[in-house]
Amino acid sequence: xxxxxxxxxxxxxxxxxxxxxxxxxxxxxxxxxxxxxxxxxxxxxxxxxxxxxxxxxxxxxxxxxxxxxxxxxxxxxxxxxxxxxxxxxxxxxxxxxxxxxxxxxxxxxxxxxxxxxxxxxxxxxxxxxxxxxxxxxxxxxxxxxxxxxxxxxxxxxxxxxxxxxxxxxxxxxxxxxxxxxx
Numbered sequence: 094x095x096x097x098x099x100x101x102x103x104x105x106x107x108x109x110x111x112x113x114x115x116x117x118x119x120x121x122x123x124x125x126x127x128x129x130x131x132x133x134x135x136x137x138x139x140x141x142x143x144x145x146x147x148x149x150x151x152x153x154x155x156x157x158x159x160x161x162x163x164x165x166x167x168x169x170x171x172x173x174x175x176x177x178x179x180x181x182x183x184x185x186x187x188x189x190x191x192x193x194x195x196x197x198x199x200x201x202x203x204x205x206x207x208x209x210x211x212x213x214x215x216x217x218x219x220x221x222x223x224x225x226x227x228x229x230x231x232x233x234x235x236x237x238x239x240x241x242x243x244x245x246x247x248x249x250x251x252x253x254x255x256x257x258x259x260x261x262x263x264x265x266x267x268x269x270x271x272x273x274x275x
Contacts, residue, residue, distance in 0.1 A: 137207015220254030
């Protein structure tokens with residue numbers, strides 16, 4: 094599927110040389126994967142399986158986050174039996190149209206990247222809510238076995254406020270995050 098998205102012409106050429114799955118078959122396979130707002134358990138499951146084959150050094154990564162402005166639109170998802178396009182925090186939904194904060198991890202030593210969570214929020218994400226999402230995603234990444242060494246975002250006012258709520262300052266542009274072990 095990545096080849097199809099990056100270069101449909103290359104995929105068509107390779108189809109002449111190799112037996113490749115059709116576009117419809119690939120889309121059918123993708124439709125069986127359940128994607129929902131919040132932290133995606135399927136993605137983290139696949140990520141954990143991939144991490145078993147990675148060296149400890151290749152598990153070092155950074156967490157990137159940003160908001161995407163999306164067109165207001167609602168659609169009915171037959172598979173989930175729900176209307177999509179409204180605010181959705183992963184655990185709570187409203188009837189407001191939404192934007193989408195997205196979280197992605199990217200390898201530092203080895204070239205890989207993976208979106209791991211998204212949410213649908215009305216307007217721009219408030220700093221307190223963004224901080225909550227950051228903590229959730231960082232915890233899930235840590236539980237999966239990733240070593241997050243940096244967060245990367247644009248310097249939007251809400252992002253700056255959320256990072257300040259986590260303890261960053263101009264003199265100390267970092268924050269510690271760890272799971273307390275019993």
